[in-house]
Structure formats: C-alpha cells, structure tokens
Amino acid sequence: MSKFIRNFYTSCVYIFLYLPIAVVIIFSFNNAKHSLVWQGFTLKWYAVLFHDTALLQVAWNSLALAILAASIATAIGTLISVSLFRYRFFGKKILHALIFILILTPEIVMAISLLLLYSFLKIPLGFWTLLLAHTALCIPFVAVTIYSRITTLDTAIFEAALDLGANDLTIFHKIILPLLFPAIVSGWLLSFILSLDDVIISYFVSGPTFNILPLKIYSMVRLGVKPEVNALCTLMLLFTLFAVIASYQSIFKKKLK
Amino acid sequence: MNQSIIELIGVSKKFGDYQALHETNISIKNGEFITLLGPSGCGKTTLLRLISGLEKPDSGKIFINGRDVTDLPPEKRHLNMVFQSYALFPHMTVYDNVAFGLRCKKVPENEIKDRVNKVLRMVKLDTLSKRKPNQLSGGQQQRVAIARAVVNEPIVLLLDEPLSALDYNLRKNMQLELKELQRRLGITFIFVTHDQEEALSMSDRLAIMNEGFIEQLGTPKDVYEEPKNLYVAEFIGETNIFKAEISEAYDDKLSVEIGDKRFILNNKKKLSAKQKVHVVIRPEDITVWGENEITPEETKDMLSGTVEQVIYKGSTVDLIIRLSNGKKILASEFFNEDDENLDYHAMEKVWFDWIPGWEVILPYE
Numbered sequence: 001m002s003k004f005i006r007n008f009y010t011s012c013v014y015i016f017l018y019l020p021i022a023v024v025i026i027f028s029f030n031n032a033k034h035s036l037v038w039q040g041f042t043l044k045w046y047a048v049l050f051h052d053t054a055l056l057q058v059a060w061n062s063l064a065l066a067i068l069a070a071s072i073a074t075a076i077g078t079l080i081s082v083s084l085f086r087y088r089f090f091g092k093k094i095l096h097a098l099i100f101i102l103i104l105t106p107e108i109v110m111a112i113s114l115l116l117l118y119s120f121l122k123i124p125l126g127f128w129t130l131l132l133a134h135t136a137l138c139i140p141f142v143a144v145t146i147y148s149r150i151t152t153l154d155t156a157i158f159e160a161a162l163d164l165g166a167n168d169l170t171i172f173h174k175i176i177l178p179l180l181f182p183a184i185v186s187g188w189l190l191s192f193i194l195s196l197d198d199v200i201i202s203y204f205v206s207g208p209t210f211n212i213l214p215l216k217i218y219s220m221v222r223l224g225v226k227p228e229v230n231a232l233c234t235l236m237l238l239f240t241l242f243a244v245i246a247s248y249q250s251i252f253k254k255k256l257k
Numbered sequence: 258m259n260q261s262i263i264e265l266i267g268v269s270k271k272f273g274d275y276q277a278l279h280e281t282n283i284s285i286k287n288g289e290f291i292t293l294l295g296p297s298g299c300g301k302t303t304l305l306r307l308i309s310g311l312e313k314p315d316s317g318k319i320f321i322n323g324r325d326v327t328d329l330p331p332e333k334r335h336l337n338m339v340f341q342s343y344a345l346f347p348h349m350t351v352y353d354n355v356a357f358g359l360r361c362k363k364v365p366e367n368e369i370k371d372r373v374n375k376v377l378r379m380v381k382l383d384t385l386s387k388r389k390p391n392q393l394s395g396g397q398q399q400r401v402a403i404a405r406a407v408v409n410e411p412i413v414l415l416l417d418e419p420l421s422a423l424d425y426n427l428r429k430n431m432q433l434e435l436k437e438l439q440r441r442l443g444i445t446f447i448f449v450t451h452d453q454e455e456a457l458s459m460s461d462r463l464a465i466m467n468e469g470f471i472e473q474l475g476t477p478k479d480v481y482e483e484p485k486n487l488y489v490a491e492f493i494g495e496t497n498i499f500k501a502e503i504s505e506a507y508d509d510k511l512s513v514e515i516g517d518k519r520f521i522l523n524n525k526k527k528l529s530a531k532q533k534v535h536v537v538i539r540p541e542d543i544t545v546w547g548e549n550e551i552t553p554e555e556t557k558d559m560l561s562g563t564v565e566q567v568i569y570k571g572s573t574v575d576l577i578i579r580l581s582n583g584k585k586i587l588a589s590e591f592f593n594e595d596d597e598n599l600d601y602h603a604m605e606k607v608w609f610d611w612i613p614g615w616e617v618i619l620p621y622e
C-alpha cells in the first residue's frame with residue numbers, strides 16, 4: 001500500500017514537471033492553428049519556422065552570442081580557478097567568496113546594476129552590452145565547475161612536475177589543461193545554455209539593433225502562443241538536451257579512465 | 258668519492274608554530290645509500306623536501322656538490338624525487354611520464370627516445386610503455402615513478418617511502434631491485450621509510466629521526482649495537498632495559514647491581530660511580546639455561562625467572578621470562594649444536610645471562 005502511495009506521489013511530481021514540456025512538444029506537431037485539440041500530425045510549423053528569415057536571423061544572433069560569451073567566460077573562468085588553486089595572492093579568499101555570491105545573486109539585481117553601469121558610461125545598448133552581460137553571468141558558473149574538479153587533483157603531481165624541471169607555463173598546458181579538459185568542456189556548455197536562454201538580464205541590456213531568441217519568443221507569445229513558437233521551443237529543448245548529455249559524457253568518460 | 262655531495266648546515270623548518278625540523282647538520286657522501294627512519298610525523302618528508310627545494314628552510318644553508326643551493330628552485334638542483342604517492346601524471350602514458358623531464362629540458366626527441374627506452378628496459382617496463390598509470394599495478398606504478406626520476410640522471414635520488422604501498426613480497430623484491438639499481442647507477446640515494454627492517458638491510462648509513470631531530474646517524478651496525486640513547490635503542494629492534502646505579506667505576510670496568518646480582522661490565526663511556534644508567538641488552542644476546550642444564554655454582558652470576566610464554570619462530574624460539582620483581586624479559590634462542598631442541602615450557606624456572614661487553618650502558622638523560 002505504502003509502495004503504491006510512493007509510486008503515485010513520484011508520478012505526480014514527474015507529471016507536474018514534464019507534462020507542460022510534453023504538451024509543447026506535442027502541439028508543435030499539431031495540425032491546427034489555434035485549437036487545443038489534436039488535429040493530426042504535421043511538420044508544417046517547422047517549415048514555417050525555417051522560412052521565417054527574420055526569426056532565423058535572430059536565432060543566429062543568439063547562437064553567435066552564446067558561443068562568444070561561453071568561450072570568453074570559459075577562458076576567464078579557467079584562469080580564475082587555476083590561480084585560486086595554484087597561487088597565493090592578496091584578496092584570494094575574498095575573490096573565492098565573491099564567485100559564490102555571484103552565483104546566488106538574483107539575476108534581476110545583476111540586470112539592473114549592469115543597466116545602470118551602461119547608462120552611466122553611456123554605452124549604447126546592443127550586441128556589446130549583451131555580450132558583456134552574458135559573459136559576466138557565466139564566469140562564476142565556469143569558475144565553480146572547474147574549481148570543483150581541480151580540487152580533486154593530487155597536488156603532488158604539480159610538485160613532481162616542478163621537480164622534473166617544468167615551469168608554470170608547461171605545468172599549465174601540459175598538465176592542468178589536459179586534466180581539466182572535461183570540466184572546461186562542461187563549463188563551456190553550461191555557459192552556452194545559460195546565455196542561449198537568458199531572458200531577464202537580456203531584457204534589460206539589449207537594444208533595438210540586436211535581438212535574440214528568448215526575447216523574440218517572449219514578444220511572440222504576448223499575442224498568444226503560436227504553433228511556430230512550440231516548434232521553436234522544441235528545437236531549443238533538443239539543443240539543450242544535447243548539450244547536457246555531451247557535458248555529462250565528457251565528465252563521466254574522464255572519470256572512467 | 259668521499260667528498261660530500263649534500264651538506265646541510267643548521268637547517269631548520271617551521272610550519273606556523275610547529276617546529277617540523279630543528280636545526281640539523283648532516284653530511285652525505287657521494288654514492289651513499291642513506292635512510293631516514295622515524296615514526297610518522299617526525300619530519301622525514303620535510304627534510305627530503307628541503308633538500309629537493311620544494312620547501313625553503315627558515316635557517317641554515319644547503320650545499321650540493323659544494324655549491325650553495327639554499328635559494329635555488331628544485332629544477333636547478335639536479336636532484337629528483339620519487340613521491341610518497343608516486344604522483345604520476347594520470348593523463349600521460351608510461352613513456353610520456355618518463356619523457357616529461359627530458360622534454361622540459363628540451364632534449365632532442367630522438368635522444369629522449371633512446372634514454373627513455375633504456376630506463377624502461379632497466380625497470381622492466383619496456384613492454385608497458387603505452388599504458389596509462391591506472392592500467393598498472395602498484396609495483397609497476399612504483400617503477401614508473403623511479404624511471405621518471407632516474408632518466409634525468411640526477412646526482413642524488415630522493416625517495417619518499419617508495420615501498421610503503423606495496424605488499425610484503427613485492428616489497429622485498431623492490432628492496433633488492435632498488436639496491437641493485439643504486440649500485441648500477443652509482444648515485445646517492447636518500448631513502449625514507451618507517452620500516453626498521455628495511456632501513457637496516459638497505460642502508461649504508463641511517464638517520465634515526467624523532468620529533469624534528471636526528472637522534473643518531475650511523476651505519477646499521479653502529480645504530481643497532483651502539484645506540485646513542487634510549488630512544489634509538491628502543492626504536493631499533495627489541496630491547497631489554499634494566500635501570501641501575503653504578504656502584505663502582507674504574508678506568509675500563511664498572512660494576513652495577515641488577516636484580517640483586519652484581520655484574521662487572523665494560524666502562525666504555527668513562528662513567529663514574531653513583532651515576533644512574535640504563536643497561537640495554539638485546540634478546541638475541543641473552544643465553545638461557547634450564548635448571549637441570551646447569552650447576553648451582555654456575556648460577557652464581559646469573560639472573561633467574563620463570564618462563565611465561567614460549568614463541569616458536571622457525572629459526573629461533575622466543576622466551577618471555579618474568580623475573581621475581583615482576584619485570585618481563587625477552588630472550589631469543591637460536592637452534593644450534595649445543596642446544597638442538599630448546600624445549601622450554603611455560604612456568605619452568607630458568608637461569609640466564611649474557612656475554613659481558615655485549616650490553617649497552619646509557620646514562621640517564
């Protein structure tokens with residue numbers, strides 16, 4: 001009996017979590033413009049999507065932004081975590097704490113403060129402000145991902161390398177980078193996803209010259225959810241899922257080795 | 258050959274408030290096999306790291322080959338270290354691990370190939386050169402760690418408990434292999450262990466360490482037969498220790514009372530009457546007789562007790578004898594011509610003594 005209740009309870013949680021997503025996916029294949037009733041299978045909405053050149057442009061914008069932001073954030077985040085781990089310097093503890101605080105900071109706070117900064121410096125809102133904001137958003141996540149991996153390494157291997165005559169640069173690219181590679185990849189993918197679907201910060205720091213996908217979708221659904229949006233969301237979901245699996249694999253495979 | 262390759266003068270090291278190494282002087286000759294022996298936390302690794310340059314001393318100077326290297330980084334010291342945890346690079350093959358040091362020194366790739374292969378053959382790993390460290394057994398990883406160090410042709414090899422993770426048989430084999438390797442390379446080995454048997458059997462000289470001090474530095478024979486103090490005596494091997502006061506002292510003899518018998522012993526340390534001493538006697542130096550093996554006349558200069566336990570060890574029989582004052586004595590008897598069966602049994606009364614002069618007399622500290 002208690003087993004039944006437990007199963008029932010878990011099912012409810014899963015239904016609550018995944019039913020809305022399932023609905024979006026199912027309706028992206030529904031052959032009807034407004035109806036919430038199943039009218040038969042179609043790929044029409046995907047076709048519409050791929051013929052909407054304005055939308056495709058926005059999708060490319062988002063993709064380019066996410067790739068750039070993720071790459072810059074990963075490079076900076078890696079350096080931060082490596083130096084937190086390897087070197088002693090003034091303010092190290094504070095920097096360490098700040099990174100965790102940044103992760104917990106409400107996005108809206110970050111959004112407003114960035115907006116204030118840009119208007120104070122009179123930077124016109126657009127691609128550059130978005131890139132800067134997304135990079136700032138991602139850095140702490142990368143740093144934490146990589147730092148947690150780096151602390152599992154045996155510090156004696158760095159001493160062994162020193163003892164064998166390696167300088168800091170050699171240690172960095174012959175030992176640290178290869179060993180951290182899986183964490184770097186997953187940090188990058190995490191940033192990529194964060195940037196790809198960020199609405200709050202983007203809403204505040206974007207301008208008319210450069211639109212991105214989450215904001216575009218947001219403006220599309222204000223007039224009611226169109227089936228194309230379902231299709232678009234399904235594609236984004238697929239994309240994200242792929243990234244998560246890839247990131248999981250890259251960590252997992254390394255652990256097996 | 259007899260010139261000292263490593264010399265430490267007044268070297269000390271503190272971690273925070275903790276004095277890990279007190280001011281230490283040590284001089285190591287070229288080609289020696291030196292062992293640092295001591296309980297956990299006594300500063301063995303610290304001393305090794307100071308020599309290697311991974312740690313900077315708070316005071317004192319370190320000389321290698323007569324050159325002051327106190328302020329030089331590890332890579333400029335021409336020493337290599339084998340770490341307690343091996344510290345192999347997990348993402349590199351055996352070959353790349355061993356080649357690492359040479360690549361750092363920009364040795365041409367074809368020379369690297371020759372040298373790495375030669376060293377891998379020497380440690381019998383040439384067939385496993387493409388494996389990653391986690392595909393190797395403990396003993397094989399151990400040998401990679403050694404190969405990775407010796408391929409750089411260091412003038413001194415520092416080994417931090419390289420055998421402690423291995424099982425008994427492998428350990429015995431590796432001890433022989435290490436000794437053989439040292440003979441072949443002709444370089445100085447500084448070897449850390451907390452296994453006294455290993456230390457005694459492998460070293461030319463050993464340093465007994467205790468709480469950041471070197472208590473004694475000498476050949477295994479010296480340290481075993483002439484321990485400098487009670488700590489060394491008790492740390493190395495089994496001991497029987499009697500507390501006594503010198504009743505009379507002469508130039509080369511002294512007399513003490515042990516268990517109401519008077520013993521005339523050698524006065525090597527020029528001790529004087531009334532001094533309190535510890536008389537240290539090794540179990541294997543004690544000779545035991547059963548009551549019926551000996552005449553009352555002969556027992557005049559012997560101590561007596563009852564056998565409490567008989568421990569058969571194969572080549573020896575160990576006896577635990579309790580004296581009338583409650584003190585326990587350990588005696589190891591060897592099987593030989595005049596004592597073929599050694600059939601002692603518990604509760605039997607026995608007499609024992611030792612050959613005068615084989616005892617060690619240590620004044621109270």
Ligand SMILES: Nc1ncnc2c1ncn2[C@@H]1O[C@H](COP(=O)(O)OP(=O)(O)OP(=O)(O)O)[C@@H](O)[C@H]1O
Nearest residue numbers: 272273275277296297298299300301302303304451
């Ligand atoms: N980096 C450090 N910071 C603080 N204390 C240290 C440090 N390294 C060593 N110590 C302390 O110094 C003392 C000596 O340490 P060391 O590693 O030299 O011992 P050891 O003789 O090698 O012991 P073991 O046999 O357990 O390896 C220990 O009490 C240890 O706690």
Ligand SMILES: [Mg+2]
Nearest residue numbers: 301302341417
């Ligand atoms: Mg140690």
